[in-house]
Amino acid sequence: MRFATGILIGALLTLARTPAAAQEAVAITNVSVIPMDRERVLADQTVLVRGGRIVAVGPAASVPVPADARRVDGAGKWLIPGLTDMHAHLFSDGPVPDSVAADELRIMLANGVTTARLMIGTPEQLPLRARVASGEIPGPTLFLASPQFAGRRYGEPHFNGVVVATPEEARAAVRQVADQGYDFIKLTLFISLPVYEAIVDEAARRGIKVIGHVDPQVGLARALAAGQQIEHLAMYFEAALRDGAPMTGSVSDYFIYRAANWESVDWLDDAKLDSLGRATAAAGVWSTPTLTFFKLAFGTGQPDSVIQARLDYAVLPDSLRRQMVAGRDYYWRNPPSAARRARYVEARNRIVRAIHQAGGRILAGSDSPELFLVYGWSLHRELQSLVEAGLPPYAALEAATRNPAEWLGTLAESGTVEPGKRADLVLLDADPLADIRNTQRIAGVMRAGRWHPAPELARMIDESAARIRASLP
Ligand SMILES: [Zn+2]
Numbered sequence: 117m118r119f120a121t122g123i124l125i126g127a128l129l130t131l132a133r134t135p136a137a138a139q140e141a142v143a144i145t146n147v148s149v150i151p152m153d154r155e156r157v158l159a160d161q162t163v164l165v166r167g168g169r170i171v172a173v174g175p176a177a178s179v180p181v182p183a184d185a186r187r188v189d190g191a192g193k194w195l196i197p198g199l200t201d202m203h204a205h206l207f208s209d210g211p212v213p214d215s216v217a218a219d220e221l222r223i224m225l226a227n228g229v230t231t232a233r234l235m236i237g238t239p240e241q242l243p244l245r246a247r248v249a250s251g252e253i254p255g256p257t258l259f260l261a262s263p264q265f266a267g268r269r270y271g272e273p274h275f276n277g278v279v280v281a282t283p284e285e286a287r288a289a290v291r292q293v294a295d296q297g298y299d300f301i302k303l304t305l306f307i308s309l310p311v312y313e314a315i316v317d318e319a320a321r322r323g324i325k326v327i328g329h330v331d332p333q334v335g336l337a338r339a340l341a342a343g344q345q346i347e348h349l350a351m352y353f354e355a356a357l358r359d360g361a362p363m364t365g366s367v368s369d370y371f372i373y374r375a376a377n378w379e380s381v382d383w384l385d386d387a388k389l390d391s392l393g394r395a396t397a398a399a400g401v402w403s404t405p406t407l408t409f410f411k412l413a414f415g416t417g418q419p420d421s422v423i424q425a426r427l428d429y430a431v432l433p434d435s436l437r438r439q440m441v442a443g444r445d446y447y448w449r450n451p452p453s454a455a456r457r458a459r460y461v462e463a464r465n466r467i468v469r470a471i472h473q474a475g476g477r478i479l480a481g482s483d484s485p486e487l488f489l490v491y492g493w494s495l496h497r498e499l500q501s502l503v504e505a506g507l508p509p510y511a512a513l514e515a516a517t518r519n520p521a522e523w524l525g526t527l528a529e530s531g532t533v534e535p536g537k538r539a540d541l542v543l544l545d546a547d548p549l550a551d552i553r554n555t556q557r558i559a560g561v562m563r564a565g566r567w568h569p570a571p572e573l574a575r576m577i578d579e580s581a582a583r584i585r586a587s588l589p
Contacts, residue, residue, distance in 0.1 A: 147190025198230025203481025227492025393470020
């Protein structure tokens with residue numbers, strides 16, 4: 117009952133607070149639309165937005181522009197749905213003050229991210245989600261994973277989790293986070309099989325999805341059968357070791373920092389990588405491979421010159437820069453051989469290719485703000501990584517638009533450019549189907565009908581970056 121009342125009051129506040137700008141009409145004229153309903157480009161269109169919704173998409177010659185509409189010249193430009201980052205975190209979950217969250221979200225939005233799934237929930241994110249939904253904070257629509265479920269505490273002092281060591285604890289924890297209003301159950305480390313079974317069963321009763329890592333005690337086959345949505349390609353390498361391999365552990369997830377485990381990369385079986393991709397598709401399990409983060413962190417590396425040249429770097433407080441450099445150098449003081457790292461990257465790409473080719477579904481996630489890769493910029497890099505892995509540009513775009521909306525159950529609201537949908541849009545200066553890097557050439561972002569042209573986006577980034585940088589020493 118308490119929750120029903122809260123929802124009603126929330127809805128009334130939303131109506132009261134809907135900003136005037138969301139009510140104004142905007143017409144993006146003569147634009148090439150990539151609607152993402154199927155693979156096609158609609159040339160010379162007018163897209164009309166009013167009250168935060170797309171009200172018309174049609175040939176420029178046949179869609180009249182109302183006199184009160186603000187006109188955005190889309191000639192020579194491409195319009196895509198707003199992007200979704202399916203794997204994001206906030207610095208404000210950990211060391212950075214909570215007040216900085218609004219700036220973190222603002223930079224995501226300025227980079228075209230209009231929906232984000234935050235992957236380790238905190239109590240502070242629940243009101244944050246509501247403040248974004250009401251229009252009070254400009255930012256992506258938020259979906260919140262629960263605090264992490266883990267078999268024991270680790271990673272202090274920022275554990276942000278619930279210890280689930282027994283099936284009873286697991287069931288109680290599922291009920292608790294569902295009652296608190298989190299959208300998904302997020303699993304990380306040290307989950308035993310009995311605990312996993314209790315989580316999956318209780319989550320099914322509550323109608324809440326289970327997402328995250330796969331524990332070696334659970335294994336990939338069980339996670340696929342359970343229909344868990346899997347992050348980071350966790351446990352695929354363990355399942356893809358050649359018959360007769362002298363080890364069982366690998367480096368797909370937990371044990372990547374164990375130098376000895378890297379020998380397992382030599383024992384990966386391509387046929388098994390491919391068949392696991394097919395099994396994923398057959399199980400209907402959707403995958404967020406977070407290719408960029410793992411490739412750059414553990415495959416190719418990120419030298420100082422590369423990091424410092426990125427726009428991301430300007431956002432980072434000095435103390436976080438130092439922490440990240442220390443984290444990077446811990447791994448790279450004794451790195452695996454170049455051959456093994458190259459094989460590691462290619463094997464991960466191969467799994468993604470196999471999932472896609474078998475008709476499985478990929479979700480784009482950046483793991484921002486891990487290791488110098490932050491807010492939105494990192495999602496564009498993930499699209500590039502998906503194409504490098506062998507996905508056509510259209511499929512990479514689907515992974516950040518239509519697929520997330522389908523998985524989140526919000527396709528009626530978002531994910532494509534069609535009348536009736538919330539006006540979450542990104543206008544590009546060049547065709548992303550010709551070159552996926554063109555998603556980075558942003559001419560403007562529209563969020564729930566509110567138009568932000570490129571100069572305003574640049575200002576938003578500068579202001580928010582300055583505040584984030586100043587929030588810690
Ligand atoms: Zn993560």
